[in-house]
Amino acid sequence: xxxxLPANEPPVIELRGVKKSFGKNAVLKDLNLRVPPGQxxxxxxxxxxxxxxxxxxxxxxxxxxxxxxxxxxxxxREKPLEVRRRVGYVxxxxxxxxxxxxxxxxSFIAPFYPTWDHSWATQLSDRFELPLKTRVKHLSKxxxxxxxxMLALAHRPELVIxxxxxxxxxxxxxxxxxxxxxxxxxxxxxxxxFSSHLLYEIELVADSVVxxxxxxxxxxxxxxxxxxxxxxxxxxAEAEQILRGLPGLLDLNxxxxxxxxxxxxxxxxxxxxxxxxxxxxxxxxxLDEIFEAYVIGRRKEHNHAQADVERVA
Amino acid sequence: xxxxxxxxxxxxxxxxxxxxxVLGATALIGMRARIFSDExxxxxxxxxxxxxxxxxxxxxxxxxxxxxxxxxxxxxLPVQPWRILAAKISMGVMLCAAPIAVAAAASVLITGxxxxxxxxxxxxxAVCIFTAICLFSWMLALSIRLPSEARAGLLGIGISIFWLLxxxxxxxxxxxxxxxxxxxxxxxxxxxxxxxxxxxxxxxVLGIQTVIVVGLWWWTAxxxxxxxxxx
Numbered sequence: 001x002x003x004x005l006p007a008n009e010p011p012v013i014e015l016r017g018v019k020k021s022f023g024k025n026a027v028l029k030d031l032n033l034r035v036p037p038g039q040x041x042x043x044x045x046x047x048x049x050x051x052x053x054x055x056x057x058x059x060x061x062x063x064x065x066x067x068x069x070x071x072x073x074x075x076x077r078e079k080p081l082e083v084r085r086r087v088g089y090v091x092x093x094x095x096x097x098x099x100x101x102x103x104x105x106x107s108f109i110a111p112f113y114p115t116w117d118h119s120w121a122t123q124l125s126d127r128f129e130l131p132l133k134t135r136v137k138h139l140s141k142x143x144x145x146x147x148x149x150m151l152a153l154a155h156r157p158e159l160v161i162x163x164x165x166x167x168x169x170x171x172x173x174x175x176x177x178x179x180x181x182x183x184x185x186x187x188x189x190x191x192x193x194f195s196s197h198l199l200y201e202i203e204l205v206a207d208s209v210v211x212x213x214x215x216x217x218x219x220x221x222x223x224x225x226x227x228x229x230x231x232x233x234x235x236x237a238e239a240e241q242i243l244r245g246l247p248g249l250l251d252l253n254x255x256x257x258x259x260x261x262x263x264x265x266x267x268x269x270x271x272x273x274x275x276x277x278x279x280x281x282x283x284x285x286x287l288d289e290i291f292e293a294y295v296i297g298r299r300k301e302h303n304h305a306q307a308d309v310e311r312v313a
Numbered sequence: 314x315x316x317x318x319x320x321x322x323x324x325x326x327x328x329x330x331x332x333x334x335v336l337g338a339t340a341l342i343g344m345r346a347r348i349f350s351d352e353x354x355x356x357x358x359x360x361x362x363x364x365x366x367x368x369x370x371x372x373x374x375x376x377x378x379x380x381x382x383x384x385x386x387x388x389x390l391p392v393q394p395w396r397i398l399a400a401k402i403s404m405g406v407m408l409c410a411a412p413i414a415v416a417a418a419a420s421v422l423i424t425g426x427x428x429x430x431x432x433x434x435x436x437x438x439a440v441c442i443f444t445a446i447c448l449f450s451w452m453l454a455l456s457i458r459l460p461s462e463a464r465a466g467l468l469g470i471g472i473s474i475f476w477l478l479x480x481x482x483x484x485x486x487x488x489x490x491x492x493x494x495x496x497x498x499x500x501x502x503x504x505x506x507x508x509x510x511x512x513x514x515x516x517x518v519l520g521i522q523t524v525i526v527v528g529l530w531w532w533t534a535x536x537x538x539x540x541x542x543x544x
Binding site: 059061081082084085089091093094095096097098099100107108109111112113 | 315316319320323324381382383385386388389390391392393
């Protein structure tokens with residue numbers, strides 16, 4: 001599902017039919033993704049959904065078993081170094097060289113990037129208040145993430161890929177990191193591909209969202225569209241069967257005299273409810289609840305369907 | 314490449330200094346005390362070097378970085394993986410060669426010409442250096458995917474023992490000389506066994522070992538980058 005994304009601009013990231021397995025474990029299953037330029041793009045999924053594998057594929061660190069990958073129009077399998085030169089990357093729980101001082105680390109990394117901007121690096125170091133003479137191993141977690149972000153930005157990348165960079169940070173530090181991200185990247189019109197499972201934070205900065213579950217994309221949409229279309233419906237318990245038949249049903253629960261359903265397109269659900277004479281209350285959802293409906297709700301439905309099949313058998 | 318070398322030097326220089334001091338001091342004291350013949354003492358010093366230096370070099374260069382997580386950081390940089398490996402191999406070669414060279418210098422200074430000629434002593438130590446580099450190459454190649462120094466160290470010990478036993482086994486008369494020359498210890502044996510059972514020259518063994526080492530480095534370069542294991 002790739003709704004509400006501009007199709008006229010060449011995408012910064014494009015995946016078509018990408019598959020990747022590690023042994024018998026299929027991690028990416030026919031992954032299709034299109035990231036337009038200039039957006040902050042949230043890549044959401046639970047642990048083990050395939051987020052890191054996707055990102056490592058984008059950087060040419062992992063070769064997919066099948067499918068096409070393009071990053072800034074380049075195939076990372078053929079030109080991984082070209083991709084890495086033009087992309088800023090902060091890895092999940094990135095480990096730097098502990099014995100180096102922050103200044104030494106910057107001097108070590110800089111020569112690998114032809115576009116490294118020393119004055120911009122100095123500005124970033126000042127803004128992020130990086131202690132240049134402190135050894136990396138003595139930095140706090142928050143300082144470490146800021147160093148990684150500074151290193152990812154100082155060569156003025158066209159695309160920044162962040163793999164769950166706030167993992168392990170306390171709430172205040174996470175907010176500071178996102179503040180820095182918003183201030184320095186969105187202002188520069190740099191495309192950001194941001195993987196996370198902390199949705200309440202992503203919600204504030206993401207223009208678009210893609211939800212990955214078990215190696216498959218279950219929804220890709222602009223954040224506002226997602227909020228506008230995915231709704232929770234609360235109806236009397238007698239309407240449960242009607243709710244079960246709604247198009248785009250993501251989750252269905254019954255408690256006491258009420259049945260609640262989450263649908264991915266409220267506009268498609270309304271006529272069905274009207275035709276059946278069901279009066280349902282529509283409730284707005286935040287990104288966290290939408291994600292839960294897609295990831296957990298679908299699994300419940302899948303389990304119910306399997307149980308039904310087993311019963312019949 | 315210069316920056317990669319700088320990094321490796323900073324990470325490994327203390328090991329290099331430590332190994333140079335230990336091996337140099339052992340040679341110096343041993344030769345000076347003259348408890349054994351010069352030849353026996355050289356064998357002791359070189360055995361110490363051959364058993365420790367390749368393990369010291371191979372465990373610290375890749376498995377230690379994999380264990381720390383910094384290898385992933387290095388591989389995600391816009392630099393060819395073979396350059397990363399070239400810097401590591403250069404440092405590994407230095408770790409294998411420099412301490413034995415220091416021991417050679419100490420031995421020559423103390424005993425040069427006493428029981429063995431300087432040329433004989435230098436040839437022996439040169440062969441030891443090359444043997445250490447061969448062992449290091451085997452250990453590096455086979456530990457390239459190991460995620461811990463301890464496991465790489467155990468593997469290194471295993472490789473040394475395997476080749477020691479294999480060298481003895483391959484000396485059996487029916488084994489062709491060319492097969493025997495595959496062992497990294499063949500050069501030391503060729504130089505030191507008074508009546509070598511194999512009709513093969515030192516230079517031929519050297520040539521075969523060079524081909525093997527280059528092959529191992531190529532194999533290692535191919536496998537350092539393809540870190541396909543699931544994160």
